[in-house]
Amino acid sequence: MKELQYDAVVIGGGAAGMxxxxxxxxxxxxxxxxEREDHLGGILMQCIHNGFGLHEFSEELTGPEFAERFxxxxxxxxxxVYLNATVTQFTNNAAPxxxxxxxxxxxxxxxxxxxxxxxxxxxxxxxxxxxVRIPGARPAGVFTAGLAQRLVNIExxxxxxxxxxxxxxxxxxxxxxxxxxxxxxxxxxxEIMPYPAGLxxxxxxxxxxxxxxxxxxxxxxxxxxxxxxxGVEVSPMENGILVPEKRFRIDCDTVLLSVGxxxxxxxxxxxxxxxxxxxxxxxxxxxxxxxxxxxxACGNVLHVHDLxxxxxxxxxxxxxxxxxxxxxxxxxxxxxxxxxxxxxxxxPVRINPRRENQxxxxxxxxKNDAVLELRLDNxxxxxxxxxxxxxxxxxxxxxxxxxxxxxxxxxxxxLEFSIV
Numbered sequence: 001m002k003e004l005q006y007d008a009v010v011i012g013g014g015a016a017g018m019x020x021x022x023x024x025x026x027x028x029x030x031x032x033x034x035e036r037e038d039h040l041g042g043i044l045m046q047c048i049h050n051g052f053g054l055h056e057f058s059e060e061l062t063g064p065e066f067a068e069r070f071x072x073x074x075x076x077x078x079x080x081v082y083l084n085a086t087v088t089q090f091t092n093n094a095a096p097x098x099x100x101x102x103x104x105x106x107x108x109x110x111x112x113x114x115x116x117x118x119x120x121x122x123x124x125x126x127x128x129x130x131x132v133r134i135p136g137a138r139p140a141g142v143f144t145a146g147l148a149q150r151l152v153n154i155e156x157x158x159x160x161x162x163x164x165x166x167x168x169x170x171x172x173x174x175x176x177x178x179x180x181x182x183x184x185x186x187x188x189x190x191e192i193m194p195y196p197a198g199l200x201x202x203x204x205x206x207x208x209x210x211x212x213x214x215x216x217x218x219x220x221x222x223x224x225x226x227x228x229x230x231g232v233e234v235s236p237m238e239n240g241i242l243v244p245e246k247r248f249r250i251d252c253d254t255v256l257l258s259v260g261x262x263x264x265x266x267x268x269x270x271x272x273x274x275x276x277x278x279x280x281x282x283x284x285x286x287x288x289x290x291x292x293x294x295x296x297a298c299g300n301v302l303h304v305h306d307l308x309x310x311x312x313x314x315x316x317x318x319x320x321x322x323x324x325x326x327x328x329x330x331x332x333x334x335x336x337x338x339x340x341x342x343x344x345x346x347x348p349v350r351i352n353p354r355r356e357n358q359x360x361x362x363x364x365x366x367k368n369d370a371v372l373e374l375r376l377d378n379x380x381x382x383x384x385x386x387x388x389x390x391x392x393x394x395x396x397x398x399x400x401x402x403x404x405x406x407x408x409x410x411x412x413x414x415l416e417f418s419i420v
Contacts, residue, residue: 004113006030006080008322009102011087011267012121014042015308016299016315018070020119021079023319029326032080032113034087034104040074041067042123043146044308046153049174051201055309066308082106090118090271092292100294117294117322120273120282121315122264124300126171132259134166136222141229145171145258149178158182160254164232165189166220170198170306172258177206179256187250188213190220190234195366197260197392199306221247229253261304271295278345279303286334286352287321288314296322303347303360306394310360317358335409340375340418342367344391353409356400363389363419374399375416376409389419 008024010017013035024031039045044052047063054060057069074081085106092100099114126144143151143159149171151157163179165172168191176186189207194217196203207214215234219242222233232255235247263281265273273282274291281302282290289296298318299311334350337359344362351357363370370389374382382403389395399415409415 002109002111004032004080004111005099006032006113006115007326008032008117008119009034009100009113009115010119010121011102012042012123012299012301013037013040013081013083014121014123014299015044015067015070015312016123016301016318017042017119017121018074019312019315020121020296020298020319020322022070022073022077023316024117024119024323025077025079027320027323027326029323030078030080032082032115033074034082034085034102034113036084036086038084040071040081040083046146046150047174048153049178052308055307056312063308070312082108082111085111087267090267092271092295117296117326119318119322120265120268120290120295120297120301121299121318122267122301124261124263124304126257127260127262129257132166132257134220134223136224136233137226139223139225139227139229141225141253142223142255142257145169145175145256148175148254148256152178152182158184159256160184160229160252162187162252163254163256164250164252165256165258166232167191167258167260168196168198168203168214169258169260170202172256173198173202173206175256175258176212177210180210180212184254186210186212187252188215188234190215190218190232192219192237193217195390195392197258199392223255224249229255261300263301263304265301268297268301273297276303276345276347276349278339279347281347284348285350286331286348286357287325288318288348289321289325294325296325303345305360306392310394310396314358314360333409333411335411335413335415338414338416340373340416342419343417346417351399351415353404353413354401356398359397359399359417361395361417363391363393363395365419366390367419371420372397373418373420374403375418376404377413378416381415386419 007029044063044067052066089103298315
């Protein structure tokens with residue numbers, strides 16, 4: 001068994017993992033990236049469409065181009081990279097600042113890796129048919145949108161000719177356009193909610209520009225076919241209730257599921273990290289540290305982001321915070337951040353009022369001319385006008401010392417975020 005030691009280990013070699021590792025190396029700490037695929041870059045390598053990098057690099061890039069910017073920096077650095085490596089066990093010693101230990105299986109054999117700090121950057125996975133419980137037979141031709149994306153963009157296979165997309169998440173919208181480009185007939189996108197689940201720009205560029213119908217407030221109530229998909233049954237909903245007498249059938253030979261993403265946190269759970277019920281990711285403090293001392297989380301494993309630019313931004317901070325922790329620096333004061341009315345979640349769940357904090361949150365409602373209110377112990381300290389909010393578009397803001405002039409924030413203080 002190979003024995004290895006580093007100051008920090010990053011699990012995951014996508015945009016999040018690479019950004020965090022580069023910050024650790026820049027701070028002078030030895031670092032390793034553990035990646036189960038045979039390449040760095042993660043899911044970006046199959047996202048050949050553009051739209052990436054506008055915030056991070058001030059130019060529009062494809063997914064592989066975005067990833068290559070980070071891969072080139074990692075290759076030139078002293079960061080150790082282990083590809084085709086799967087973490088099979090994570091042992092955390094109870095004493096603060098003591099070593100964490102990973103067991104990994106790789107082509108080089110079994111590796112035992114010890115480090116003082118760990119950054120979780122495993123990304124997320126797609127929900128599948130079993131998660132949404134669509135009735136019907138189990139024919140061939142049902143794929144998640146991400147799998148179909150890999151088949152078309154990487155493997156060179158077209159999964160079908162007549163396509164229905166269930167769910168209006170961004171991957172599903174992008175694949176509706178991609179399938180149109182390769183000559184398929186995309187019959188419809190079916191969304192159970194009364195509003196789209198994807199970004200507005202993707203609704204315009206992927207559906208409206210290709211005249212693909214979007215059925216809102218509709219549920220897929222059956223998939224037809226024995227050996228191969230033959231069609232789907234769609235039932236409209238009124239006031240959240242199915243109206244079966246208005247159901248209709250759409251003939252197709254392929255169904256793509258775009259029904260949400262779930263943070264990949266089996267390893268986090270096994271390590272004793274407490275998870276957030278609203279996001280499925282770890283609970284983290286103002287330094288993006290989980291409930292396990294010295295273990296940090298960032299990117300889609302923490303909460304599902306809209307833009308990879310925000311993933312890399314958050315992950316750089318995770319790397320910096322991990323470096324501070326390795327130097328023995330600890331926040332003197334952290335107060336609780338809480339989701340109030342019309343807010344699904346707030347990340348992180350604790351903030352440091354004595355320095356700048358990047359906050360991410362999601363609305364529970366679709367609303368024009370909304371106001372985001374920040375209340376410290378039920379006292380209004382800030383209000384922000386938002387021309388439009390919706391659940392599919394994450395809200396990002398900075399909270400820091402300027403928001404607490406004359407206010408005394410103690411350990412028991414609560415900062416609540418609400419949308420009115």
